[in-house]
Amino acid sequence: MKAVRRILLLFAVLALASAQERVVESVVPALAYGAHCSSTVELQNLSGRPVVVDVEPHRASGALVAIAGHPEIPIRLTPRERASYKLAIEEETESVWVKVRERVPSPRLSPVVAITGATECVIGDQLRTAGRWVVYPTQSPWFSG
Numbered sequence: 591m592k593a594v595r596r597i598l599l600l601f602a603v604l605a606l607a608s609a610q611e612r613v614v615e616s617v618v619p620a621l622a623y624g625a626h627c628s629s630t631v632e633l634q635n636l637s638g639r640p641v642v643v644d645v646e647p648h649r650a651s652g653a654l655v656a657i658a659g660h661p662e663i664p665i666r667l668t669p670r671e672r673a674s675y676k677l678a679i680e681e682e683t684e685s686v687w688v689k690v691r692e693r694v695p696s697p698r699l700s701p702v703v704a705i706t707g708a709t710e711c712v713i714g715d716q717l718r719t720a721g722r723w724v725v726y727p728t729q730s731p732w733f734s735g
Contacts, residue, residue: 614692616724618707624682627711629722631688632674635667637702642666643692647677650685667703690724 621629635641644663647655656678667673679686692703707722 610695610697612694612697614694614701616690616692616705618688618690618705618722618724620684620709620722621677621686621688621707622684622709622711623677623679623686626713627684627709628676629686629707629709630674630676631690631705631707632672633665633667633690634672634704635670635702636704638669639702640666640668641692641703643690643703645675646689646691648687648689649679650683650687655679655686 618631621631623629631645631647633643633645643665645657645665646663647657649655658676658678660675665673665675677686677688688707690703690705692701694701705724707724709720709722711718711720
């Protein structure tokens with residue numbers, strides 16, 4: 591009987607701990623790839639604690655895309671680490687988007703990952719760069735406004 595109570599108590603503690611964790615979702619839209627364009631997503635951990643974020647790149651169709659040189663969706667950032675990622679896309683497109691999910695382990699803590707994106711295109715003999723800013727997730731990452 592004591593063993594059953596201990597197991598139930600353990601499950602209650604685990605359920606309470608998981609209820610306290612929250613997830614913050616961000617979307618970087620309108621990234622371009624092709625013969626003359628490439629895009630980068632940059633993540634920066636602004637805190638003194640390690641952070642795990644899920645980075646999910648998507649084609650316009652919604653299909654997942656790989657991150658070049660990184661075999662997993664979860665990315666671990668050490669305290670104050672900054673990292674840039676490009677996607678493994680060969681075709682010509684201007685409709686790639688990336689969803690970033692940050693797991694915040696406690697209600698007392700705030701999200702700490704700064705997210706930016708940039709698209710660089712060579713037009714003639716000039717390099718042009720356009721920033722891509724985070725938007726709140728919606729049904730579709732393409733929005734009007």
